[in-house]
Amino acid sequence: MSAIETSPVPIELAMNTAPSGSGPVGQASLAEEALRRLNRAVAVYSRDGAVQFSNGAFDALLRQPAFASGLAALFERTLALHSVRSEDTPLSLGERRVYQIETVPLSHGVLVTASDVSAEMAERKRVNDEARTDPLTGLGNRLLLREQLAELMSDLTLHPSAAAVLTIDLDRFKAVNDTLGHPVGDALLRVVADRIRSQLGRGDVVARLGGDEFAILQVDPQQPKAAESLAARLVDLLGRSYIVDGNLLNIGASVGVALLPGDCADGDQILKYADLALYRAKSAGRGTYRFFEMAMDEEMQARHTMEIDLRRALALREFSLVYQPQVNLDTSRITGFEALLRWHRAGGATVAPSDFIPLAEEIGLINPIGEWVIRNACREAAGWSEPLTIAVNVSASQFASATLIGTVVSALAESGLAPERLELEITESVLMDDTQSVIDILHSLRQLGVRVSMDDFGTGYSSLSYLRRFPFDKIKIDQSFIRGHEAEGPGGSAIVQAIAALGRSLGMTTTAEGVETEQQLSRVAAYGCTDVQGFLFSRPLPPDKIADVILNNRAQPSEPPRKTNDTQGGDSL
Known part of the structure; x- marks a missing residue:
């Protein structure tokens, strides 16, 4: 195939090119004039690549090497692909000018048109860029x-x-x-x-x-x-x-x-x-x-499986409560129990609270689970033979949900439990995000007659300021100060003594958590703590064991209950 002509030539129409008149000659002249004045570049090529007709707009473009080169390639494709009626190719000519060339096969040649689409392409690019x-x-x-x-x-x-x-x-x-x-x-x-x-x-x-x-x-x-x-x-x-x-x-x-x-x-x-x-x-x-690391994916898959099981557990009631006694050091009597959540996973072992509580908080299940705990703890405590307190942990998410007060009121009414027997335990993390809102809710709970304790005291950053803003009924000293590295040195002892003295001055009960040995018991008693909780006295007990424990506590007031063989320990919701 011969190369196409890329130099402008005088316009020569195959038909007569008379300047004026009617009929075929006049119509041809009129068509020629219209094509000359057209802003769109137009040309007609013979099939061997010779220019048969071109207007001024086309001649100007043809002087640019990039246009001529692009046109030559397109021309050959048009002749080769007989079934293709037209071919559109945006062609950049520098200085942000873009032309779109269209070629249409004719019976004895090829019609070529070129349009300036710079503005359209710029707008398309702008929209494309904005989308990304x-x-x-x-x-x-x-x-x-x-x-x-x-x-x-x-x-x-x-x-x-x-x-x-x-x-x-x-x-x-x-x-x-x-x-x-x-x-x-x-x-x-x-x-x-x-x-x-x-x-x-x-x-x-x-x-x-x-x-x-x-x-x-x-x-x-x-x-x-x-x-x-x-x-x-x-x-x-x-x-x-x-x-x-x-x-x-x-x-x-x-x-x-x-x-x-x-x-x-x-x-x-x-x-x-x-x-x-x-x-x-x-x-x-x-x-x-x-x-x-690939182990991360395996852990995430296991976590996803646990999430599915956790959602099912709430519907199938796979949760249960166990109760750990809290003992007054002066009387050696049990004053109440703390309700701890257990999950007996279907087809598997019991899941530790530390494994599923954070997940429940993350996926938004902690609120319905927490409500279930409050209602069941109140119902079971209402059946005890003595009016002992029942302590329930409440998470920051429950406070943020704005339904906590309604849940407590409903649980007390349904169970018949006296409000002063219910004790809600919160950690300092509850107060850190929106302190004033939480303080307002705590005051509303206090007006109901419900007791409020600060759990894991001493592990946060602003404990003293919180005590000044709300009169808690009880301070629970974190077990890390009772046993472990913090308890070994003089620093741990000083902290426990200071908290106990602070509790006395504010009229608050101070409970030492995690007491496991006689030595630890003697130490916290010497420091001035009023109450204790831990494995030395009892591991968490299932509901059917509580009646016997209360009966034994009543019969032997001077003898603290000793630890049982129940192996389910640790804290929970």
């Missing part, structure tokens, strides 16, 4: 990251290269939003985005996945060293103080890292693996980074 850009930070978004990952994963099969995906989650960001408002939170995210950008290499892709979550796709032959270096820099830089709208802010960052193609060969899975590593970093105390 996070409007708040200007970073890419999840769509962009997924596309870049997919492109990289397809290239890895042909051109293996080392890459890594890093997922980033900000620590303590929610507190900024809650206390200072979303405008400050948004401004902080923009500063965070700038700090992340400053650490990237030329080929790195960064995206904001939503909220305070970010991700980076890093291609570097020096993996995993390059990813570890970047993760360490991000943890350090993002953990430094910020000044935003006149506010001094301190947050942190945790980072999870997964490697390509070593960890897997699927974009969605590599993001999942990076998230698992991020979860491990946050579990390790935040402000750090972790690389994905």
